[in-house]
Amino acid sequence: MRTPMVAGNWKLNGSRQSAVALAGEVAATEVAGVDVVVCPVSLHLGDVSQALKGSSVLLGAQNACAEEQGAFTGEVSSTMLAEFGCQYVIIGHSERRSLFGDSNESCAARHKAVVAAGLTPIFCVGETLDDREAGNTMAVVESQLQAAFDACGDNAFASAVIAYEPVWAIGTGKTATPEQAQEVHAELRQFIAARDQQTASAVRILYGGSVNPGNAAELIGKPDIDGGLIGGAALKSADFLAICQAAAAQA
Ligand code: 13P
Numbered sequence: 001m002r003t004p005m006v007a008g009n010w011k012l013n014g015s016r017q018s019a020v021a022l023a024g025e026v027a028a029t030e031v032a033g034v035d036v037v038v039c040p041v042s043l044h045l046g047d048v049s050q051a052l053k054g055s056s057v058l059l060g061a062q063n064a065c066a067e068e069q070g071a072f073t074g075e076v077s078s079t080m081l082a083e084f085g086c087q088y089v090i091i092g093h094s095e096r097r098s099l100f101g102d103s104n105e106s107c108a109a110r111h112k113a114v115v116a117a118g119l120t121p122i123f124c125v126g127e128t129l130d131d132r133e134a135g136n137t138m139a140v141v142e143s144q145l146q147a148a149f150d151a152c153g154d155n156a157f158a159s160a161v162i163a164y165e166p167v168w169a170i171g172t173g174k175t176a177t178p179e180q181a182q183e184v185h186a187e188l189r190q191f192i193a194a195r196d197q198q199t200a201s202a203v204r205i206l207y208g209g210s211v212n213p214g215n216a217a218e219l220i221g222k223p224d225i226d227g228g229l230i231g232g233a234a235l236k237s238a239d240f241l242a243i244c245q246a247a248a249a250q251a
Contacts, residue, residue, distance in 0.1 A: 002204050002226045003251065004204075004247040004250060005036075005226060005227035006035075006037070006228050006243055006244045007090075008037065008039060008240050009062065010022075011062070012041060014040065016043075019040045020048065022038075023051035023052055024051045026057055026240060036057045038234070039062050042076050045059065045084040052085075061076070061086050062089075062093070063089070064077060064078045064081055064117075082117055088119065088121075089121055089122065092107035092111070092123055092124045093165070094124065107148070111148050111151065111160070112151050115160065124208070125144040129168035154195040154196050155196055155199060157203050158196065158199045162203060165208035165229060166184075166209050176209060182223065188224075189201075204227060207225050207227075207228055208229030212243070213239050216246035216247065217249060230243055
């Protein structure tokens with residue numbers, strides 16, 4: 001049985017003070033049976049880590065460099081993130097891919113570095129609306145996974161989480177239907193099974209894209225949807241916790 005996971009991607013939001021307050025609110029409610037993760041901006045990790053102390057809420061970062069150290073101005077390495085108590089790192093979010101030029105290859109290299117540092121990547125895949133309308137959804141998301149297989153071998157996802165986030169559903173209020181999402185999740189699992197059957201059964205595949213307290217239960221209720229990667233709704237503790245509770249009800 002896969003333990004559901006709900007991860008909040010706080011993106012570029014908040015101040016030191018508001019991040020600590022939000023983390024404290026999330027940490028104050030124990031949601032049994034769900035791995036709850038919050039991913040603030042890197043600069044807030046230390047403060048948020050302190051705010052989560054004594055709770056079961058886990059800490060994640062939003063990106064990591066493929067390199068450990070050296071002349072890579074502006075980057076942060078996985079080992080540095082681990083020092084702040086991070087256990088998870090979001091890799092290949094569509095905003096990184098579309099706005100900051102993270103290619104399939106560089107996402108795969110980052111994924112490899114995160115695993116090498118003993119952290120768990122939350123590896124994001126997703127198609128644009130054009131891709132979907134052209135019937136290319138699976139080709140796109142599989143090529144994103146394939147890059148990680150090429151860089152890391154057949155067990156690339158043995159200690160990873162995958163997030164399916166259709167680009168057209170992110171921040172738009174437009175959610176994939178549970179059936180649309182389930183279809184992609186099941187195919188992603190099959191794609192992994194062709195390389196590593198054991199990982200395919202164990203790997204958690206989260207759905208992301210306009211998840212809210214009203215639609216979370218139906219999405220996470222699908223057999224291959226193991227939780228959510230939450231953007232906007234993760235910035236309000238009541239909404240985020242309601243999504244966590246919806247996931248707990250499916251556990
Ligand atoms: P929204 O939940 O705001 O659509 O964002 C989803 C997302 O990008 C999470 O990584």
